Amino acid sequence: MAVIFDKTKGLTDKTFHYCPGCTHGIIHRLVAEVMEELNLLDKAIGVAPVGCAVFAYDYFNCDMQEAAHGRAPAVATGIKRVHPESAVFTYQGDGDLASIGAAEIVHAAMRGEKFTTIFVNNAIYGMTGGQMAPTTLVGQKATTAPLGRDENHAGLPLRVSEMLATIPKAVFVERVSVHDVKHIIQAKKAIKKAFQAQMAGKGFTLVEVLSTCPTNWGKTPLESLKWLEENMIPYYPLGNYRSPEEVR
């Protein structure tokens, strides 16, 4: 019998703790498959964040370090400087990367640190229970924005990919989504390109993945996928913002 689908060696057998309908599991799988396909697992060192993906070190089947909240890019900098030949990645949510870790990600990009950041944007703090994130959409309800985000009070959501794409040494920046199969396939391609650009020593690489949080959005998994498509993508346009060919 032909094998149609097999679990990647890039993931351990540990059962994910993620909520039903959360897309972290898909994104983990894509990153792990890419590392396996590029033969990077035995030289990969990942950095897990604080937030929903805090246990990522239990799931990725490679060396891992757990970082303090927002500090994954600084930790990854230390690792990659020690082992320049290794494949280093950070896996960070939007509270971690766009709020408390904003300085670390900007300066890692500025220095052109040669690692790959998987930036999972679900427009909310998931682990702590649905608080407003820098990426929460205007009008979107959160436990610290019970009437919905008010732009006059809390500003407008941060577009991280667009911001980082202005940094010369951020050589690969792409925003993708995982709300349907077509986009999942595109997301994997982007993640693969990012790792390839890293291994070619081009500079800092980041893939922003729009993701769902049914639990804290108060929606079913299916409603969540639809909400992402109809609300997040218009504000966070998908596409490639930087690729190595652009670098002169």
Next chain:
Amino acid sequence: MAKELWKGNEAIAEAAIKAGCRFFFGYPITPQNEIPEYMSLRMPQVDGCFLQAESEVAAINMVYGAAGAGARVMTSSSSPGISLKQEGITYCAGAELPCVIVNIVRGGPGLGGIQPAQSDYFQATKGGGHGDYRLIVLAPASVQEAVDLVQQAFDMADQYRNPVMVMGDGMIGQMMEPVEFTEVEKRPLPEKTWATTGTKGERQTNVINSLFIDPAECEKHNHRLYEKYKAIENNETRVEKYNLDGAEIVFVAYGTTARIVKNAISALEKEGIKAGMIRPITLWPYPYKAIEEAAGLDSVKAFMAVEMSMGQMVEDVRLAAAGKKPVHFYGRTGGMVPTPKAVVEQAKMILGGVK
């Protein structure tokens, strides 16, 4: 090697290089700037890496990453910057990452000042960051001792998988003194089999982590850390006992202040007053036993802690003396340095009172 004249900060940096430190992450702050400046020039010469981080917070987290990746790594800062590093320091302690942190202490609190101080004693020895953990804290009293201790600090860090802080003050960092770089005694050190180097297909995956979500596991982790701290207390406590024989008054002072106290002891001797000193070299583990023993000496009438602070280490002196002898305190703070004359006067006042 002959003696050379070295500025404290630069000597500390060179000592780290000589100890095999090849990664340095730092951020500018006075009065320790010569350390990152020296490293920026020197590291490339030895195929090492100097990186100026965007903040002290980032610098200590780069240290975390590099230490977790198995490297000999150091950062340096001064008081306000060390406050910023506390998050990373407790993570390093929790994940048991060997690294060396230099604090060239200046006056506080807040922005404080840029002159020498010892007011970070509590922060260095009683926690600093959150959670139950200990740093090994080394307090050099001369540039030569700074050079020797920095080299040993890396071995201590590796032996115990624990962060080590070298705590000087602005005076140690800024003054020039004759220095001889001698080989420090090598310790047998364990292999870093835990480091994240990439598995290379040769071993199981390694994880650097301080998260234990099950409280029973977290408690077990803390107990294991404390067994290690107990071993450090037993093996690494260092103290200089000076002129204790027949001393009426015993000063307790560390770092630059101990140098000043030695002058005061000579001055007192000329006036026929016998004084001695206990100089902690390790601030943690603290040499309680040396003080306890001195408290038992018949000649000793009182202790006097001298610090460049409002009185921090004096609390440990009181703990050790345990009420057997009175413990007095004299200090200057905010960047002011005590004079030998003031120390002499204080001592005479205390002895008058004790008599």
